[in-house]
Amino acid sequence: MKIGLVGLGKMGLNLAQNMMDHDHEVVGFDLNQDFVDQAASFGAEAATSLEDLLSKLPSPKIVWLMLPAGKPTESTIATLTDTLAKGDYIVDGGNSFWKNSVEDAEKAEAKGINFFDCGTSGGQSGARSNGNFMIGGTSLESFNAALKPVFEGIAQKDGYLYTGAAGSGHYLKMVHNGIEYGMMEAIGEGFDVLEHSQFDYDNEAVARLWNAGSVVRSWLMELAEEAFAKDAKLDEIRGTMHSSGEGKWTLQESLDQQVPTPVIALSLMMRYRSMEDDTFTGKVVSALRNGFGGHAVDKA
Numbered sequence: 001m002k003i004g005l006v007g008l009g010k011m012g013l014n015l016a017q018n019m020m021d022h023d024h025e026v027v028g029f030d031l032n033q034d035f036v037d038q039a040a041s042f043g044a045e046a047a048t049s050l051e052d053l054l055s056k057l058p059s060p061k062i063v064w065l066m067l068p069a070g071k072p073t074e075s076t077i078a079t080l081t082d083t084l085a086k087g088d089y090i091v092d093g094g095n096s097f098w099k100n101s102v103e104d105a106e107k108a109e110a111k112g113i114n115f116f117d118c119g120t121s122g123g124q125s126g127a128r129s130n131g132n133f134m135i136g137g138t139s140l141e142s143f144n145a146a147l148k149p150v151f152e153g154i155a156q157k158d159g160y161l162y163t164g165a166a167g168s169g170h171y172l173k174m175v176h177n178g179i180e181y182g183m184m185e186a187i188g189e190g191f192d193v194l195e196h197s198q199f200d201y202d203n204e205a206v207a208r209l210w211n212a213g214s215v216v217r218s219w220l221m222e223l224a225e226e227a228f229a230k231d232a233k234l235d236e237i238r239g240t241m242h243s244s245g246e247g248k249w250t251l252q253e254s255l256d257q258q259v260p261t262p263v264i265a266l267s268l269m270m271r272y273r274s275m276e277d278d279t280f281t282g283k284v285v286s287a288l289r290n291g292f293g294g295h296a297v298d299k300a
């Protein structure tokens with residue numbers, strides 16, 4: 001297969017190499033010329049623009065996006081929907097909001113373009129090899145015809161699934177990331193309790209121990225082991241926990257469906273709380289305690 005890959009950042013560049021490792025040709029484009037040059041140095045064909053990339057693809061054209069969710073992805077899909085022809089393929093491999101994918105697919109499919117929304121998991125190393133992919137889209141037939149052979153190579157065994165109608169791939173990735181929020185928060189909290197205990201635990205040794213056959217062994221625990229190996233008390237980093245939106249979307253969806261998801265909800269709240277050094281909530285509560293009970297307040 002010859003695939004046009006748009007977006008050659010951390011994930012896209014690794015995915016390009018993964019595809020080429022499995023005998024696919026890649027034409028790469030990114031607004032950042034350095035990324036294009038890097039992809040070319042690995043053997044990808046460099047494109048100077050989206051139009052140039054399309055001109056280098058045989059029909060049916062397969063255009064695979066690895067762009068930040070939101071405007072960069074949506075505007076590129078709109079351009080592709082205007083430009084591509086019946087039978088061509090769009091694969092959105094970013095972390096797009098699933099409702100956008102449903103709408104994007106409707107517009108693309110109205111023109112006979114196949115649209116697939118592909119949640120990509122496994123981080124940068126998974127993109128590079130043995131990845132994990134959750135793929136919704138136009139039909140199983142069109143998936144099997146052009147994309148299945150690609151996923152057979154770039155995914156690990158059992159590491160890809162056609163999940164049904166367009167939107168279902170990114171919906172599944174959204175929930176995956178909600179789970180990810182909860183798992184990471186639990187791991188973080190567990191180590192926080194250890195840090196505050198009367199005992200002197202070696203965090204790296206604990207993570208290594210738990211990775212050796214315990215119930216909580218996991219890739220996340222392995223990443224914790226690696227992080228503690230580099231910086232035993234993580235003194236070099238702040239505890240601000242950024243978020244890209246998928247946890248929020250999972251919570252919004254669970255509220256819409258009236259499904260109780262307290263772990264995911266609180267994990268998201270903890271991320272938001274971590275972005276503030278102090279809180280206005282805290283100031284108000286402190287003032288109220290002082291007001292009704294004369295309790296001490298800490299001065300700013």
Ligand SMILES: O=C(CO)[C@H](O)[C@H](O)COP(=O)(O)O
Pocket residue numbers: 095120121122123177180242243244245246247
């Ligand atoms: O999809 C991912 C992992 O599965 C991305 O790394 C994503 O950015 C993680 O979400 P967040 O940035 O909100 O922590």
